[in-house]
Amino acid sequence: MAAPKALDVKNLSVTLGGKKILQDISFSIDEGDFFIIIGPNGSGKTTLIKAVLNLLPYTGKVSLFGKSVHKRAGLGATVGYVPQKFDFDRTFPITVAEAIDVALQKGLRAPEQRKERVDDALGQVGMADYAQARIGALSGGQVQRVLIARAMVNQPKIVFFDEPLAGVDVKGEKSFYDLIQNLKESQKLTVTLVSHDVTVVNLYADKIAALNRTLVAFGTPQDVLVAQNIKKAYGQGFGIFRHKQCLKKDPQTQSPQEGERCRLFGE
Amino acid sequence: MVELLSYPFMQRALLAGVVIGVVCSFIGVFVILQKMSFFANAIAHSSLAGIALGFVLGLNPMVTAVIFGIIIALLIAYLKNKKILAVDTIIGIFLPASMALGVLVIGLLDTYRPDLLTYLFGNILAVDRFYLYLSVSLGLVVIILLSVFFKNYMCITFDRELAGIQGLHVAAYDYLFIILLATTVIIGTRVVGIILVSALIVIPAASSKNISANFKQMVAYSVVFGFASSLLGLVASYYLNLASGATIIMVSAAIFLITLMLRPVVQK
Numbered sequence: 001m002a003a004p005k006a007l008d009v010k011n012l013s014v015t016l017g018g019k020k021i022l023q024d025i026s027f028s029i030d031e032g033d034f035f036i037i038i039g040p041n042g043s044g045k046t047t048l049i050k051a052v053l054n055l056l057p058y059t060g061k062v063s064l065f066g067k068s069v070h071k072r073a074g075l076g077a078t079v080g081y082v083p084q085k086f087d088f089d090r091t092f093p094i095t096v097a098e099a100i101d102v103a104l105q106k107g108l109r110a111p112e113q114r115k116e117r118v119d120d121a122l123g124q125v126g127m128a129d130y131a132q133a134r135i136g137a138l139s140g141g142q143v144q145r146v147l148i149a150r151a152m153v154n155q156p157k158i159v160f161f162d163e164p165l166a167g168v169d170v171k172g173e174k175s176f177y178d179l180i181q182n183l184k185e186s187q188k189l190t191v192t193l194v195s196h197d198v199t200v201v202n203l204y205a206d207k208i209a210a211l212n213r214t215l216v217a218f219g220t221p222q223d224v225l226v227a228q229n230i231k232k233a234y235g236q237g238f239g240i241f242r243h244k245q246c247l248k249k250d251p252q253t254q255s256p257q258e259g260e261r262c263r264l265f266g267e
Numbered sequence: 268m269v270e271l272l273s274y275p276f277m278q279r280a281l282l283a284g285v286v287i288g289v290v291c292s293f294i295g296v297f298v299i300l301q302k303m304s305f306f307a308n309a310i311a312h313s314s315l316a317g318i319a320l321g322f323v324l325g326l327n328p329m330v331t332a333v334i335f336g337i338i339i340a341l342l343i344a345y346l347k348n349k350k351i352l353a354v355d356t357i358i359g360i361f362l363p364a365s366m367a368l369g370v371l372v373i374g375l376l377d378t379y380r381p382d383l384l385t386y387l388f389g390n391i392l393a394v395d396r397f398y399l400y401l402s403v404s405l406g407l408v409v410i411i412l413l414s415v416f417f418k419n420y421m422c423i424t425f426d427r428e429l430a431g432i433q434g435l436h437v438a439a440y441d442y443l444f445i446i447l448l449a450t451t452v453i454i455g456t457r458v459v460g461i462i463l464v465s466a467l468i469v470i471p472a473a474s475s476k477n478i479s480a481n482f483k484q485m486v487a488y489s490v491v492f493g494f495a496s497s498l499l500g501l502v503a504s505y506y507l508n509l510a511s512g513a514t515i516i517m518v519s520a521a522i523f524l525i526t527l528m529l530r531p532v533v534q535k
Binding site (some may be wrong): 015053054079081083086088089090091092093094095098102103107133134150 | 271298300421422425
């Protein structure tokens with residue numbers, strides 16, 4: 001019997017305030033996939049993620065690892081989530097450890113076990129020394145790492161990232177992707193990431209969905225990142241070009257690897 | 268001090284004051300972090316209509332005030348969730364409207380009721396056994412429920428989306444919190460009055476926020492400040508012959524000023 005799909009979305013539609021935001025979206029990804037959703041601003045990428053996470057009402061069917069996701073059932077430890085924006089009160093007196101502990105699954109009661117999990121999660125993102133720091137005192141990049149640690153603390157099978165690179169510079173972008181790639185490989189994660197930037201997606205993605213209220217295209221980067229799909233998703237004035245670039249070191253040989261970046265261009 | 272404790276009215280006042288101080292300061296942590304101070308104020312003002320209804324109907328005014336306060340609080344929360352109007356607009360409508368209703372209902376009374384003033388400004392020295400039992404039992408219910416759901420409320424306060432993903436029914440927790448807040452506010456009106464009760468909720472928590480390094484510390488300090496304000500305020504009001512409710516709030520405000528000065532040192 002074939003392994004169940006990590007994420008299976010069938011005929012998903014979302015209507016908010018009488019306005020159709022998403023219409024009849026269907027796709028599925030396998031366990032271990034690095035899946036990236038692209039599309040212009042307002043195309044419904046965040047809405048799709050929130051619907052899948054039961055944070056918005058939807059019609060259709062969503063399954064995670066073969067289990068249907070019912071409204072308010074709670075996605076439990078299977079799922080981690082890193083939000084697009086985390087607007088919190090910076091004067092909130094909560095430490096990094098407390099902020100991660102609230103996300104821990106309820107069944108884990110022993111304080112030593114909880115502390116161990118929190119410390120492990122912080123270690124994975126290089127923030128082990130910040131457990132007792134107030135989260136409001138951290139920089140934007142550090143908060144993002146804490147949010148990733150929080151998403152990882154329950155040792156999830158799939159993690160959703162909603163535009164995690166908004167406002168991040170090129171250096172930060174590369175270090176973010178490297179971190180996610182490492183976590184994906186070491187924890188055997190399935191990654192779903194929303195991005196409006198197609199620049200590096202084909203370096204990391206196993207599958208891509210191009211969205212603009214409806215599903216414009218779905219498949220491998222080679223299939224999806226073609227001019228016809230880009231025009232459909234972003235508008236007639238847009239196209240795509242590919243170029244080679246040294247982007248990261250080979251983990252075994254430490255020699256620079258050549259990768260192919262895609263860039264959007266508009267007329 | 269022994270003399271003070273020998274009076275039954277003072278024993279009741281101290282017990283009621285301390286319980287209310289602790290309950291208000293505990294729930295106050297969530298109130299200020301969820302930016303609901305104005306909401307607490309609206310519930311307090313709506314209690315005037317509940318109290319007046321109690322007098323007109325010949326029922327205990329504290330009981331009718333609690334029921335009326337909860338209804339108004341739930342109505343505000345319902346309209347807030349519907350996102351028809353901004354929260355401050357909804358409160359700006361309900362606060363004066365329920366206050367006006369209270370004034371109109373008071374006009375229906377056949378006789379002048381001087382004890383109505385004690386609800387406006389509080390008079391803890393006049394609390395009877397019924398109020399003592401009511402406030403202690405309701406206060407304990409609030410403390411127990413907040414303690415049982417402490418982690419869930421902490422999660423909702425810090426990140427509502429995360430709470431939803433974890434399977435918490437956030438809207439149900441919100442409504443429960445509003446019922447607990449309305450109950451706390453109304454039983455608190457007897458201690459410091461309708462006009463000052465929101466200070467009893469907000470000031471200890473705000474003082475605690477000034478000097479806390481983490482969430483648990485914030486709750487602990489807030490409860491200590493609430494307890495100390497009520498106790499010191501009552502004792503000071505007895506010996507200095509001052510209004511008890513106002514003295515409690517002034518002690519609380521003094522603690523806030525001290526923590527405000529300590530803030531740069533503690534949070535360095």
